[in-house]
Amino acid sequence: xxxxxxxxxxxxxxxxxxxxxxxxxxxxxxxxxxxxxxxxxxxxxxxxxxxxxxxxxxxxxxxxxxxxxxxxxxxxxxxxxxxxxxxxxxxxxxxxxxxxxxxxxxxxxxxxxxxxxxxxxxxxxxxxxxxxxxxxxxxxxxxxxxxxxxxxxxxxxxxxxxxxxxxxxxxxxxxxxxxxxxxxxxxxxxxxxxxxxxxxxxxxxxxxxxxxxxxxxxxxxxxxxxxxxxxxxxxxxxxxxxxxxxxxxxxxxxxxxxxxxxxxxxxxxxxxxx
Amino acid sequence: xxxxxxxxxxxxxxxxxxxxxxxxxxxxxxxxxxxxxxxxxxxxxxxxxxxxxxxxxxxxxxxxxxxxxxxxxxxxxxxxxxxxxxxxxxxxxxxxxxxxxxxxxxxxxxxxxxxxxxxxxxxxxxxxxxxxxxxxxxxxxxxxxxxxxxxxxxxxxxxxxxxxxxxxxxxxxxxxxxxxxxxxxxxxxxxxxxxxxxxxxxxxxxxxxxxxxxxxxxxxxxxxxxxxxxxxxxxxxxxxxxxxxxxxxxxxxxxxxxxxxxxxxxxxx
Numbered sequence: 001x002x003x004x005x006x007x008x009x010x011x012x013x014x015x016x017x018x019x020x021x022x023x024x025x026x027x028x029x030x031x032x033x034x035x036x037x038x039x040x041x042x043x044x045x046x047x048x049x050x051x052x053x054x055x056x057x058x059x060x061x062x063x064x065x066x067x068x069x070x071x072x073x074x075x076x077x078x079x080x081x082x083x084x085x086x087x088x089x090x091x092x093x094x095x096x097x098x099x100x101x102x103x104x105x106x107x108x109x110x111x112x113x114x115x116x117x118x119x120x121x122x123x124x125x126x127x128x129x130x131x132x133x134x135x136x137x138x139x140x141x142x143x144x145x146x147x148x149x150x151x152x153x154x155x156x157x158x159x160x161x162x163x164x165x166x167x168x169x170x171x172x173x174x175x176x177x178x179x180x181x182x183x184x185x186x187x188x189x190x191x192x193x194x195x196x197x198x199x200x201x202x203x204x205x206x207x208x209x210x211x212x213x214x215x216x217x218x219x220x221x222x223x224x225x226x227x228x229x230x231x232x233x234x235x236x237x238x239x240x241x242x243x244x245x246x247x248x249x250x251x252x253x254x255x256x257x258x259x260x261x262x263x264x265x266x267x268x269x270x271x272x273x274x
Numbered sequence: 275x276x277x278x279x280x281x282x283x284x285x286x287x288x289x290x291x292x293x294x295x296x297x298x299x300x301x302x303x304x305x306x307x308x309x310x311x312x313x314x315x316x317x318x319x320x321x322x323x324x325x326x327x328x329x330x331x332x333x334x335x336x337x338x339x340x341x342x343x344x345x346x347x348x349x350x351x352x353x354x355x356x357x358x359x360x361x362x363x364x365x366x367x368x369x370x371x372x373x374x375x376x377x378x379x380x381x382x383x384x385x386x387x388x389x390x391x392x393x394x395x396x397x398x399x400x401x402x403x404x405x406x407x408x409x410x411x412x413x414x415x416x417x418x419x420x421x422x423x424x425x426x427x428x429x430x431x432x433x434x435x436x437x438x439x440x441x442x443x444x445x446x447x448x449x450x451x452x453x454x455x456x457x458x459x460x461x462x463x464x465x466x467x468x469x470x471x472x473x474x475x476x477x478x479x480x481x482x483x484x485x486x487x488x489x490x491x492x493x494x495x496x497x498x499x500x501x502x503x504x505x506x507x508x509x510x511x512x513x514x515x516x517x518x519x520x521x522x523x524x525x526x527x528x529x530x531x532x533x534x535x536x537x538x539x540x541x542x543x
Contacts, residue, residue, distance in 0.1 A: 006357050007437075007441045007444050007445075008356050008357070008437060008440045008441060008444050008450070008453065009444060009449065009450035009453070010352070010450030010451075010453075010454070011353070011356075011357050013349075013450070014349040014350075014352045014353045015353050015357075015359075017345075017346070017349045018346065018349045018350045018353050018365070019365075021342075021346045021349075022346075022350075022365075022368060022369065025414070025417055025418055025421060026368065026371055026372060026418065026421060027368070028387065029383040029384055029386070029387045029418070030371075030383055032383070032386050032387045032392060032393065033379075033382065033383045033386045033387075036386045036391065036392070036393075037386075075288075075289070075292050078285050078288060078289055079289050079292075079293075081285065082282075082285050082286050082289055086282055086285075086286065088286055090290075092533075094289065094290070094293060096529055096530075096532070096533045097293060097297055097298070097529070098293075099529060099532060100297050100301075100525065100529060101297075102472060102475060102476070103475045103524075103525040103526075103528040103529050103532075104301075104479065104521070104522065104525040105478065105479025105480075105481065105498075105499050105518075105521045105525070106479060106481050106482075106499070107479070107481045107499040107500075107502050107503055107518070108304060108479070108499070108502065108518040108521050108522060108525075109300060111304075111502065111506050111514055111515065111518060112300035112301070112303050112304050112518070113300055115303055115307060115511075115515075116299060116300060116303050121303075122299065122303065123295065123299065143296075146296060147296055147297075147300070150296065150297070179277050179278075179281075201373075204373070204374050207376065208375065208376025208377060208378070208379065208482075209376070209377075209482075210376065210377055210378050210481065210482035210485075211377070211479075211481030211482050211485075211499065215506065227376075228376050228377075228378035228379075228482060231376075231378050231379065231382060231486075232378060232485070232486065235382065235385065235486060238390075240385065240386065240389070240390075240391050243382055244382065244386060247376075247378075247379045247382050250376060250379065251375065251379065254374055254375075254376075255374065258374055
């Protein structure tokens with residue numbers, strides 16, 4: 001094989017530093033988690049992971065994150081649509097505001113949402129008046145996860161929608177389709193891959209989220225405990241292996257979800273190619 | 275071609291209601307709660323020695339994370355966009371890995387690497403070094419959660435710009451660092467600024483990862499977000515919201531910088 005010659009200098013230095021830093025900060029610590037976790041034995045692992053409280057916390061974390069990501073997908077499409085297609089007065093402010101969840105620390109979001117949605121809160125009192133518990137409940141957890149996931153879908157769809165060629169929509173109208181059919185059959189398939197990416201990112205973020213959720217969740221065992229909280233409580237009891245076992249299952253599930261979303265996208269792009 | 279007027283206004287109306295409920299009112303509630311007992315109480319909470327110590331630690335961890343991850347981000351983006359080599363996709367996915375990991379697990383990872391049951395524990399105790407439940411652990415956890423931010427912002431930009439200009443500069447005999455400084459940097463400066471801003475925002479506000487490695491020692495290993503949690507759990511709500519309002523101000527500054535960067539980018543394009 002011929003030796004590859006690289007024109008631009010600096011390959012060895014930048015590559016070396018990148019690999020060194022990546023290994024030091026990410027790979028070695030992750031490897032020690034997995035190696036140490038391997039030392040606990042299957043019995044301890046299963047006993048921790050199959051504990052009803054832990055199982056329930058997985059359901060809560062993944063279920064609420066899924067539901068929040070769905071809601072964010074709906075509003076993400078609407079937000080991207082109005083920002084790209086319409087002109088109105090406070091458009092710049094809305095566009096600027098969408099990134100707030102990236103900029104605001106999760107603990108601040110957590111206490112603010114708890115105060116708002118609790119029984120005497122500005123918004124919570126309306127929910128409690130009609131008998132809906134909007135805090136210290138699954139709904140509270142979902143509200144916090146909606147908050148932190150707002151930017152993902154919008155920011156992924158926006159550039160695609162902006163670059164979309166208007167010709168296809170015009171053709172669709174000429175052929176007699178109404179606006180809704182045009183959206184469903186012409187525009188939606190174009191934005192679907194980036195919608196999935198945004199959904200996946202929001203979902204993954206929601207599954208692991210801790211800071212904004214602990215305040216509003218109420219943390220009642222078998223009801224509103226999330227998986228990251230179970231890791232925390234194992235650590236507080238110095239049960240390092242228990243914490244690692246829960247973490248390993250979460251890591252595997254999250255990677256499987258991200259992997260399957262990538263797979264769906266890959267299948268779709270292939271279908272489009274043919 | 276346009277939808278009917280009522281569709282347009284319904285969609286805009288829905289969006290405005292959604293963002294008001296989910297974003298604007300939470301910001302307002304922080305300010306209102308913080309000032310609910312007057313300015314005297316507010317400033318007392320902010321100027322409390324523990325708050326100031328927590329702010330120092332937050333600034334230190336943020337600065338460390340931003341400096342380290344910016345240097346790394348520039349190197350990694352350079353490697354991934356200016357050269358072709360085997361395993362590029364794997365390297366790129368590994369860099370994104372911290373995005374997919376829960377902050378609590380990020381903290382746990384360092385507890386397992388440097389903590390009581392780690393392989394390194396004997397060595398660390400023998401040399402009287404403390405990483406977990408001390409400042410180095412907080413810095414490491416902050417670096418971990420903000421790891422990909424700068425790289426992620428730079429890669430699409432550097433990819434779009436290609437490598438023709440750098441190659442031309444090489445032909446004319448420029449050294450690697452000169453090429454970076456004179457050719458690449460001017461092209462990516464706004465993306466770099468935005469990456470640094472995002473990294474700062476996340477580093478300053480990190481809660482889960484830092485909470486695991488901190489050990490919650492007041493005045494020693496408490497960052498601002500952890501300090502907020504302690505005050506809140508002590509039912510000292512006014513003080514918690516007062517400290518939170520400092521972070522809200524930072525968040526708004528970050529949003530303003532983001533919009534300036536976007537505007538500059540559009541003007542240059």
